[in-house]
Amino acid sequence: MSSIPLQTRLPRTCRISAIKQETEHVRTLTFEISLGARPGQFAMLWIPGVDEKPFSIAYDDGKHCKVTFFTIGALSQALAEKKVGDLVGVRGPFGTFYEWEKGQKLALLAGGYGAAPMYFVAKEAEKDRATLDVIVGARSKEHLLYLKELQSLSNTTLHIATDDGSQGFKGYNVQVLQSLIEEGKSFDQVFACGPEMMLKAVSDLTARHKIPSQLSLERYMKCGYGLCGNCVVDPLGIRLCVEGPVVKNETCRKITEFGKYHRDSVGRKHEF
Numbered sequence: 001m002s003s004i005p006l007q008t009r010l011p012r013t014c015r016i017s018a019i020k021q022e023t024e025h026v027r028t029l030t031f032e033i034s035l036g037a038r039p040g041q042f043a044m045l046w047i048p049g050v051d052e053k054p055f056s057i058a059y060d061d062g063k064h065c066k067v068t069f070f071t072i073g074a075l076s077q078a079l080a081e082k083k084v085g086d087l088v089g090v091r092g093p094f095g096t097f098y099e100w101e102k103g104q105k106l107a108l109l110a111g112g113y114g115a116a117p118m119y120f121v122a123k124e125a126e127k128d129r130a131t132l133d134v135i136v137g138a139r140s141k142e143h144l145l146y147l148k149e150l151q152s153l154s155n156t157t158l159h160i161a162t163d164d165g166s167q168g169f170k171g172y173n174v175q176v177l178q179s180l181i182e183e184g185k186s187f188d189q190v191f192a193c194g195p196e197m198m199l200k201a202v203s204d205l206t207a208r209h210k211i212p213s214q215l216s217l218e219r220y221m222k223c224g225y226g227l228c229g230n231c232v233v234d235p236l237g238i239r240l241c242v243e244g245p246v247v248k249n250e251t252c253r254k255i256t257e258f259g260k261y262h263r264d265s266v267g268r269k270h271e272f
């Protein structure tokens with residue numbers, strides 16, 4: 001905790017400079033501030049009197065940062081009502097980030113709003129001349145995110161999977177990765193961000209094929225910097241706001257609750 005500067009731990013009031021409606025329920029807010037974030041890290045967004053919640057940084061170019069969010073409950077509804085020029089409390093960046101080496105062959109799997117941080121990875125990895133296969137998955141084509149942005153990147157092959165087959169492969173993005181591996185395509189690393197059952201499938205597949213992978217795990221977070229203990233996972237007791245959210249697969253596989261259950265704000269267990 002002490003290694004995280006005070007300025008990072010305290011909320012800054014940040015002005016919204018742009019709002020993009022991505023899909024019916026998903027928006028991207030651009031803030032007039034850089035957090036100096038790396039892909040995979042998150043920020044805590046606070047609306048006084050409503051709540052404070054963690055959100056993955058969707059992009060940070062050193063001048064602005066973005067978050068992409070699904071409108072689902074109190075805080076995200078309140079965020080969705082914000083207009084350009086409004087202020088939001090922002091703390092961060094927090095947590096671990098995806099790591100790669102120059103020129104590596106990477107597969108990136110994105111489910112739901114996980115497409116946002118995966119785009120941030122792809123944009124940065126492009127600068128390192130990485131070769132990328134990005135597999136974006138969603139329930140149906142209306143829910144696919146960041147396709148245009150990903151298509152604009154060099155060295156990137158975009159694959160699409162929808163549960164109902166309305167665009168791209170009919171099925172899960174993990175099945176697309178499995179086919180690529182079985183066709184003989186080799187990857188130095190696989191990164192994934194999305195619903196936990198998708199991450200579990202990526203974990204099993206990459207372990208079976210002995211491909212290193214890094215997965216972004218979500219748990220209920222309150223402080224975001226290791227103080228409250230709300231985000232610890234069984235049986236390791238690691239705090240996912242500090243030792244995560246991006247966790248190497250060898251560690252994920254030691255987390256017995258991974259793919260089974262998570263805890264809410266008061267520690268009650270909920271099965272996936």
Ligand SMILES: Cc1cc2nc3c(=O)[nH]c(=O)nc-3n(C[C@H](O)[C@H](O)[C@H](O)COP(=O)(O)OP(=O)(O)OC[C@H]3O[C@@H](n4cnc5c(N)ncnc54)[C@H](O)[C@@H]3O)c2cc1C
Nearest residue numbers: 053054055056068069070072073074075076113218219245
């Ligand atoms: C590290 C991390 C990064 C995150 N990044 C993002 C992000 O980039 N974009 C984003 O939209 N959200 C992200 N989240 C989730 C976010 O923090 C909130 O949980 C979410 O916005 C809901 O908060 P709320 O107050 O609007 O709804 P709540 O009132 O907390 O939830 C309303 C209902 O939705 C359920 N619910 C909450 N979150 C989810 C979910 N993710 N999927 C399905 N059901 C859910 C709750 O159980 C409850 O029933 C992230 C979470 C973590 C831990």
Ligand code: FES
Nearest residue numbers: 222224228229241
């Ligand atoms: S959210 Fe408080 S320790 Fe992780």
